[in-house]
Amino acid sequence: MAPTTTTKTGQPFDRAQLDQLLRRRMFMAQSFEIYGGVAGLFDYGPPLCALQANFVDFWRKFFVIEEGMLEVEPTILTPHEVLKTSGHVDKFSDWCTKDPKTGEIFRADHLVEEVLEARLKGDLEARGQAVLVPGDGEEAEPKKKKKIKAKATAVKLEDAERDEYSNILAQIDNYDGPKLGELMKKYKIKNPTTNGDLLDPVAFNLMFQTSIGPSSQSVGYMRPETAQGQFLNFAKLLDFNNQQMPFASASIGKSFRNEISPRAGLLRVREFLMAEIEHYVDPEGGKQHHRFEEVANIELELLDRDVQLSGHTNTTRMKIGDAVSKKIVDNETLGYFLARIQEFLKRIGVDQTKIRFRQHMANEMAHYATDCWDAELLTSYGWIECVGCADRSAYDLSVHAKATGTPLLVRELLKEPRRINEYVVDLDKKKFGPKFKKDGKAVQEAVEALTQEMREILSLDLKEKGEIEVPVSGVGDGKVTLGKDLVNIEKKERVEHMREYVPNVIEPSFGVGRILYALMEHNFWTREGDEARGVISFPAIVAPTKVLLCPLSNHEDFKPIVRRLGQKLRTLGVSNRVDDSGASIGKRYARNDELGTALGITVDFQSVKDKTLTLRDRDTTTQVRASEEEILKAIKSLCEGVESWEEVSARLPKFEGQQEVETKE
Structure with missing residues (x-):
């Protein structure tokens, strides 16, 4: 059941209060509200737009740049044939x-x-x-x-x-x-x-259907994911990467799903931002990852499918290295990304006591997946899937290659030729066609799709009985009998100088809006004695506004300093805004705490005299005072996640001047 969640200070979480704040401060608004609104559609206001932009910027640094991924931007409109081939038309x-x-x-x-x-x-x-x-x-x-x-x-x-x-x-x-x-x-x-x-x-x-072009004969859909556009560009991306494997592509963009009954605010919407990675890996190597040792000791809360099927939801805390070695998590590359997902969510401010990784059970597994884990975040709505990490095997590249005749595979020149012994099927196609007529193609494909293990068994049957039975879906009673006059199966040796294979794909898929909502819940709290006004403790790395510039008053001497600081902060890439209203310093800081603004600079008469400034931390309300150069250096360090406030306040002189005034306000 949905739990009674608490804030980071141990207070009972008040969803209604957060929702009222998000609407009052224009984090979000119901789309088309003055026309009555449409369920499942929301407009983002300035704070949420900035939060999302900072999320995307850090996601690119953490994954795309750090992992050397190739970013692409496929189109949103997708032809029917593409999504029919991928299985979405029939199964999504x-x-x-x-x-x-x-x-x-x-x-x-x-x-x-x-x-x-x-x-x-x-x-x-x-x-x-x-x-x-x-x-x-x-x-x-x-x-x-x-x-x-x-x-x-x-x-x-x-x-x-x-x-x-x-x-x-x-x-x-x-x-x-x-x-x-x-x-x-x-x-x-x-x-x-x-x-x-x-x-x-x-x-x-769940897909939104549309038509492409004026004739309305070309059926298309608003894409339900960004993945298919990445798969269709695989050959070009492999060539761009100089035919080197493994590698990953990435895409950030809007996707659309026609939810049956959208509720729960930003958690279940019909238009949303996705950030997806497709990591292409050689299946022959056991899907190992060259950086797995870097994350092997990271501990995750795991809820595997066997526990769920037993009727329980108890998690097990385990090092990802142990989970992979015990085959709870299928392979190193899948495990590597699970650990990286957790580290990313930690860096942006997700409460680490409210995260678990739940393995998909058989019936809920997507049609393309062989193993899948969801990073679920605990909210007042219960556990919410926010990131999916699936092993899509070779499904997507294989079906698109078959449908189009385009080879979506890797050709690897072997250092040493390989001698391969395998069972080869030879069909007498002159007799094959007349015998099976319209079913000929289906029978031929079924025979050619037989595994090596099955070919070995059938070769013995052919020698002993003179005929074999092959399962063929949709033909007769589902089985076809073939004699020696039609088919021959024998073991042959071939020398391979070039290896060809279809890569497997590991896919981390981030639902950005869901993560942002969970982030707001996890970081919302109220100060003792001021419960009517909330605080959202976004880490500086993603905070919508990093710094509030607060001149003590409207005195003319403060204005050039504020302008200079604003320009220097912008040059550093640090977002900032000025609040020079007539309200007290305490009130100005309090209303920006609601917006999640991480830091505040007060410009006072001492600043005019000696160019020193006070720097305030939103969560503790403690302040330090130092030269303009030192304050700007500290801000840059805090916003990049290089230093914590505890480290900054330990090395810069504490300032108590405005603390009493602010507390009284």
Whole structure:
């Protein structure tokens, strides 16, 4: 169940207060609000735009530059054929259920989850306990939209029933549509607002369809991810990289998903920014990573699929090196990126007590993935998937190569020729076509797709029985008999001077908006005695505004100093703003603490005399005083994450002058 989360100071987290702050200070606004708004669409205001820009800038430094990645920007509009080949047209869906009387539509897994959680909450309340469920304090839907929420009723459950609910919730992501339908019938789950019956869940494709060109005959989609554009450019990227493997591409851009019932503010929206990496690796080497030893001792909270399937959500804290060696995490490259993801989230200010890595279960795994872990962040809405890290194997490059006839592979000149013994299939194509007619191509592809292990078995059958049976989907009863007159399988040796292979892909995929929202929740708190006004403790590296310039008053002598400081800070790449209003220093700092402004400079009469300045830290409100040169050097160091405030305040003289005034305000 969604927990009662706390702030970094141990206070109960107040989502409504944060939401009010975000809207009042224009971090965000409902899109098209004066027209009634549209669910799942939000406009970013100046602070959130700046926060996002700083996030993207640091993401590029941390991943693209540090790892030597090749950044590309594929188009958003994507032709039908591309997404048909990738599997998105057929498989990129969620399960939805409908009330036939009211027409209301619900996402089936979310509805089952909310109803069962509400019943568990009612059980706890009946036992004299209290707990939040998703929806408590949830933001209002746009105008004219009726808010839907499962309500808890204080009723005790039997122990077995309570255990059943907990078991289902632990593996809710593993259920497909038919299973969700069974759960809805078994537990009598109905429309929460009308108690009306619901139809069986059906698949709803999440892509926005459009047409390309004036004829409307060329079907296209708004891309649901940036990955496909990267895969289609693989051959060009490999050539740009001088045919060197491994390497990675990266892309940052908007993606679109037509969410069934978008709620939870910025966490479930229809248009969002993604930052994705496609790391291409040779599968023959066990998917090792040359920098894995650098991260091997980093500890992660892991929730593997076996624990979830047992009906539990207990995590295990483990070094990533141990997790890979024990095959809990499939390979080094996947493990390397899990550790790097955690370090990145730590640097931008994610609370490290509110992060876990959850492994996907079989039924929830994307159609292209062989292993996948989500970095989930704990919020007042519960655990939210914010970064996915999937081993996509060779799926994407293989299907696009097959569909287009374009070789999307690596050719590696071997230092020493390799002698390879393998079972080779020879078909008599003159007899093959007339025998199978329209099914000939399907039979031929099935035979050629046989693994080496299967070819060895069938070669023995062919010698002993004179014929073999080959499974062929969609032909006859699913099996085809082939005699010696049509096929021959024997072991042959070939010498290989050039090795060809399709790379496997490890993909870290960041949902930027979700991370930013979790970051705001994790860093929101209030000062004792001033609970009405919030503080957002963004690290200086991503803070929307790094420095507030605060002249003591509107005295003319302060203005040239403030202008000079602003220009010098901009030259250093440090964002800053001036607050020279008539309010007291304390009030000016307090209202900028709400915006997450990391540092503050006060310009006073002493500054005019000796060019010294005070530098204030937002979180502690402590101040130091030093020369302009030393203060600017400290700011640059803090904003780049080179030094902490504790280190800066230890080496620069403390200043107490404005502290009392500020506290009183």
